[in-house]
Amino acid sequence: MDGPMRPRSASLVDFQFGVVATETIEDALLHLALQNEQAVREASGRLGSFREPLIVEFVFLLSEQWCLEKSVSYQAVEILERFMVKQAENICRQATIQPRDNKRESQNWRALKQQLVNKFTLRLVSCVQLASKLSFQNKALGYLHTKEELLESELDVLKSLNFQINLPTPLAYVETLLEVLGYNGCLVPAMRLHATCLTLLDLVYLLHEPVYESLLRASIENSTPSQLQGEKFISVKEDFMLLAVGIIAASAFIQNHECWSQVVGHLQSITGIALASIAEFSYAILTHSVGANTPGRQQSIPPHLAARALKTVASSST
Secondary structure: OOOOOOOOOHHHHOOOOOOOOHHHHHHHHHHHHHHHHHHHHHHOOOOOOOOOHHHHHHHHHHHHHOOOOHHHHHHHHHHHHHHHHHHHHHHHHHHHHOOOOHHHHHHHHHHHHHHHHHOHHHHHHHHHHHHHOOOOOOEEOOEEOOHHHHHHHHHHHHHHOOOOOOOOOHHHHHHHHHHHHHHOOOOOOHHHHHHHHHHHHHHHHHOHHHHHHHHHHHHHOOOOOOHHHHHHOHHHHOOHHHHHHHHHHHHHHHHOHHHHHHHHHHHHHHHOOOHHHHHHHHHHHHHHHEOOOOOOOOOOEOHHHHHHHHHHHHHHOO
């Protein structure tokens, strides 16, 4: 590609392990655990998801185009997800308070839906800008917006989320756990695991629904989950601690499958998450990583290694 080379993500260049005091890491891990518990509780009973692969890819590519840190991509997706859920709830609420007229109700639904569709790209750009704290942009990937429109759009997102946009991301959990693993004497170097974790985290974001559907089927041992089982599983999708240990466990297998058991044992002792749950999530991630490509990255795991990985992970979960 012609043009100047973009700087690499600060997550890859500037990030270091083993330089933070153990007391600080312990406090950070406890804080993340408390945030995670609250997020899981609040997610119970929530329906719907806007984490479509094309939407996530759009956020990733826009962040790459603007040379943003990797953490910004994930936080922008989390902000956009919660904003769209709020918007959908507001549409449903408005529809219920309208007079019961089937024709008028249908027209209102179409109008509200079209309004949401027309502003979606603008809202997505606003979520990325809010996550990155960038200066205003007048042009984003061919979509022209004035500075006033951007200001109004960002304000709409902020108001809708009650100005709570400093959301935790799975990357924070991954990096904190990797730091703890380093202090615990993990046989696989943290920096090697970190690079693979970023690739697999991209993958889970892009293939969010298939990965979690596989995890749901494995957890209930049924290929056709009921609607009630799917609704109860919503809270699992918000469990970033579980996601982090699954990502690290899968990364450890890719890096050095002989050390996989040691890494998983450390993760279990640190988080209290059952070995079976870690193994099931690793299985789901590894199955979807075969042949999958993420923006700007190579294939996560070759098929010949995947066969061995799946056999090991499956046997560990029984």
